[in-house]
Amino acid sequence: MxxxxxxxxxxxxxxxxxxxxxxxxxxxxxxxxxxxxxxxxxxxxxxxxxxxxxxxxxxxxxxxxxxxxxxxxxxxxxxxxxxxxxxxxxxxxxxxxxxxxxxxxxxxxxxxxxxxxxxxxxxxxxxxxxxxxxxxxxxxxxxxxxxxxxxxxxxxxxxxxxxxxxxxxxxxxxxxxxxxxxxxxxxxxxxxxxxxxxxxxxxxxxxxxxxxxxxETSFSSQPAGRSLLQAVVPDVKAPIMFNGTGSGPCIMLWAQNLSVSLSSTSEWTDLAAQTPSLTGSLCNNSNSLLVLSYENFTLRFAMSQRFFPVSGRNWFTLDTVQLEASGLTASFIGSRNIYAPAEYSFHCQSVTSFRDTLLVPNNTNQNTTQWRLNFVDFQIQGFGLSNGTDFSYASDCAGFFTPGIWMGLVTSLLMLLIFVYGLHMIMQLNTMDRFDDPKGPSISVPQTD
Structure with a gap:
């Protein structure tokens, strides 16, 4: 840009x-x-x-x-x-x-x-x-x-x-x-x-x-044909922005999908395809609350920031995500897994409450224990927005050591050990310090019948 x-x-x-x-x-x-x-x-x-x-x-x-x-x-x-x-x-x-x-x-x-x-x-x-x-x-x-x-x-x-x-x-x-x-x-x-x-x-x-x-209609009228080498660029939605008492946005959220389900067997509802109301949202220097009100659902993202003396900087955490539907509310804890420096945004390709859970259910209500959240390509920032129009640098949830990297490291270490062992064996080879004299008498070995 x-x-x-x-x-x-x-x-x-x-x-x-x-x-x-x-x-x-x-x-x-x-x-x-x-x-x-x-x-x-x-x-x-x-x-x-x-x-x-x-x-x-x-x-x-x-x-x-x-x-x-x-x-x-x-x-x-x-x-x-x-x-x-x-x-x-x-x-x-x-x-x-x-x-x-x-x-x-x-x-x-x-x-x-x-x-x-x-x-x-x-x-x-x-x-x-x-x-x-x-x-x-x-x-x-x-x-x-x-x-x-x-x-x-x-x-x-x-x-x-x-x-x-x-x-x-x-x-x-x-x-x-x-x-x-x-x-x-x-x-x-x-x-x-x-x-x-x-x-x-x-x-x-x-x-x-x-x-x-x-x-876009000009593309839909054309036959698909051979599309192996075609690059399809999907439409990019604008992020959800909440303007506080200042001059610009203080909370930003973007996700490719914000899917919710009220049971393990019911269909998923993608809320990212709808336009929410932000009534009830608020932000200040220590706490931020983003309220997304849809026709049948309400999502609340509660964030806070505080100073950690060990790292010497402020960190923000996504404390809870609440889903409200049909008069019931389910709460999910994210503070143990979803955090970043206060001046950064948080990004994760997949944020779920049921598989590799970053959002831990915190509700013993029998009607809401089966509720599920699935956020795809999720990014949120509640503090430290630098220019008011774009996310700051993202702290990603993906670990650096992926399974492929671990496999490469282990294989490289194994080959290094084999090489070191072979080099050690070669260095242990010694030449003989005594040789037979070719001009002297030959060694005779008596034969017995």
Missing amino acids: AGSRSSSRVPVMAVIGLFFALFATRSSAAQVPLLMWSSDGLPPLASPAAGHITSNEQLSAYLTSAFGSGPHTVLLFLQDKLSKDDFTVFGGVFGNKQDSAFQNLEAAMQSSSSSVTLPALEWSDSSAILALLQEKLAVSPLLVDADTLSHLSVNTSASNLLLINLPYCTGLDKSCKKVLHDNDEIIGKVLSIMKDKNVPYTAIYTGLQPSRVIS
Whole structure:
């Protein structure tokens, strides 16, 4: 999600093009890419999971941190249409810098102090990004071009929003690559003028709407065919976030499946496919409670953090998970197995209450002893959210020494012992210290009849 400045000589557009290709998604939601760089510096932004679509709320939270204080001059290069395919097709992905249609953009991002790349920004309206910048900067946009900007006096003591509109190919007169190359020349000219004026700036390059929208229905109508080498990227759901009294989220949870069952024979119900209500959730510096209320079920995740003198740091634990259904409540203890440093998140591929139990049942009620929980690809964090939009570094439940590693270590140790034993036997071989004299009398052995 975020790209930082690098000293590598590989063309930036090649990296961005491959980055967009790797983060391609089959979601039917319309998306536009967004590139952002600054001459002064930008707040860090963590990289997302593959297929992640940045929501307008996440972008708004990041712009708040970027433009939170002081005046800013923002250059908004707003192209009529733009998609990540434009970078992968026309950006010189295979390292041919001369073939790239974004040479000035590449040079600008490479020379900037920091940059941010959003390959898939949720798109809903053509004026969304402009309205969002107006809100954050509290100024109206000023439509300019390169010639106008060269004669414009920019007041750096106040915020400025300079809008530069860029066309897109229509297929009538110019090829898309030619149009994008001309737009890149305009970007280079504008940035050169800002450099000559010695005005610090933050530049954003995005589109009014996507140039290519790939609907998921187009895939379902195609025959499956031979799919051995096909890579299928599943849709990635947004994490569940609860906003406390502060400015951003204080609890985050994500799971591929949140399955519950009220008996060993009943069917599983996946709650992750439903949208919960977070009423009743709370968080502070020592305790967090996430309440997920669904139509027929309620899940409560109670977490706490405290200081451990032995390790010299704060740790958080998932104390209990409660499942409420039909007026009954089952409680499961997780504090003995589910824990992590307070500034980390906790992740586990499988969290269950019935197999390799990380959640231990703590309810003697006869009606709830058969209740079961099964969380797949589970990640939760109740404290120390760094940027308010992504999980912190994850402490995983998987042990380092897997059965395969143990087998390799034991086999290697056995072969080492055999080698050492053989070497020891060789070192114990000694030559004879006395030999027969060939010039002396021979040894005769008398024969008897």
